[in-house]
Amino acid sequence: MKNALVTGGTSGIGKATVAGLAAGDYQVVFQASDKEKADKVKREVILSTGNKNIDYILADFTSKREVRTCAETFKKNYPKLDILINNADVCLPERRITADGLEESFQINHLSHFILTNLLLDELKKSDDPRIINVSSAAHAAGRFDPDNLQGEKGYSPFRAYADTKLINIMFTLELAERLKDSGISVNALHPGVVSTNFAHEFGGVFKILYKLGKPFMITPEKGSVTSLYLASSDHVKYVSGKYFAKCKTVRLKNQYLTEENRKVLWQKSLELADMVS
Numbered sequence: 001m002k003n004a005l006v007t008g009g010t011s012g013i014g015k016a017t018v019a020g021l022a023a024g025d026y027q028v029v030f031q032a033s034d035k036e037k038a039d040k041v042k043r044e045v046i047l048s049t050g051n052k053n054i055d056y057i058l059a060d061f062t063s064k065r066e067v068r069t070c071a072e073t074f075k076k077n078y079p080k081l082d083i084l085i086n087n088a089d090v091c092l093p094e095r096r097i098t099a100d101g102l103e104e105s106f107q108i109n110h111l112s113h114f115i116l117t118n119l120l121l122d123e124l125k126k127s128d129d130p131r132i133i134n135v136s137s138a139a140h141a142a143g144r145f146d147p148d149n150l151q152g153e154k155g156y157s158p159f160r161a162y163a164d165t166k167l168i169n170i171m172f173t174l175e176l177a178e179r180l181k182d183s184g185i186s187v188n189a190l191h192p193g194v195v196s197t198n199f200a201h202e203f204g205g206v207f208k209i210l211y212k213l214g215k216p217f218m219i220t221p222e223k224g225s226v227t228s229l230y231l232a233s234s235d236h237v238k239y240v241s242g243k244y245f246a247k248c249k250t251v252r253l254k255n256q257y258l259t260e261e262n263r264k265v266l267w268q269k270s271l272e273l274a275d276m277v278s
């Protein structure tokens with residue numbers, strides 16, 4: 001049986017991805033920050049799919065320590081990792097600094113996944129078809145990479161910060177794919193579509209009204225999980241790595257900040273912020 005780990009499995013696309021993998025007979029572990037929500041999702045998925053091999057690991061991704069414990073817990077309890085889906089995210093109405101001293105959306109959307117992924121590489125290497133899937137967004141196109149403003153220290157705007165982290169998801173994907181090119185581990189990123197979820201739920205005012213008006217035109221979380229599930233399971237992408245997908249097809253990346261030099265800068269900065277410099 002294949003093992004999958006999905007971050008942000010308690011809501012929206014992550015929850016639908018957990019259910020989709022469970023229906024496909026995977027052993028599914030999801031990361032969750034809230035025990036009550038996690039228990040509910042676990043119960044629902046077992047009931048709807050009949051697959052009892054569903055579990056969760058509690059970890060708040062605003063804490064580097066909790067992310068490390070999440071990786072350790074996974075290693076202790078499972079013999080290998082076949083599929084890692086980095087899906088959890090936030091889009092916040094204001095700049096917030098975590099107890100680790102980092103801007104919250106940068107830490108959750110990128111740095112925690114950077115740490116988790118790097119700590120689980122040895123487990124992925126034990127699989128005969130290991131895959132890493134990073135859930136990004138078409139919003140990455142509006143993102144900019146400024147290594148001196150990764151924490152919004154020079155100026156912060158909520159949607160700019162979100163777009164920047166989604167661009168960083170793709171930069172991380174491309175750089176990791178390059179670093180893992182001889183390892184057999186594939187790494188791809190995706191845009192799930194415009195999906196009716198809990199996304200940006202902390203926003204009020206005009207955004208809340210616009211979001212409500214737009215909801216009927218958005219796709220369901222189940223439809224939003226299709227590309228994640230395709231990248232996790234299809235033989236067509238078994239040897240594909242370093243690509244960006246939407247609707248199960250590769251899409252050409254155009255953002256001017258996606259240079260090799262920027263990717264290397266991001267990698268080094270991430271190592272430093274993750275306390276992973278040896």
Ligand SMILES: NC(=O)c1ccc[n+]([C@@H]2O[C@H](COP(=O)([O-])OP(=O)(O)OC[C@H]3O[C@@H](n4cnc5c(N)ncnc54)[C@H](OP(=O)(O)O)[C@@H]3O)[C@@H](O)[C@H]2O)c1
Nearest residue numbers: 008010011012013033060061088089137194195197198199
């Ligand atoms: N919805 C869209 O239209 C859309 C479009 C493009 C890309 N995406 C991408 O799709 C992915 C999933 O988004 P979604 O729309 O399904 O969002 P969502 O419904 O808000 O789900 C986000 C998940 O992240 C988790 N999370 C938030 N803060 C966390 C923390 N501090 N520690 C650990 N986990 C935390 C949430 O857990 P809690 O439930 O406990 O808060 C939840 O499970 C994201 O990467 C997003 O950027 C979404």
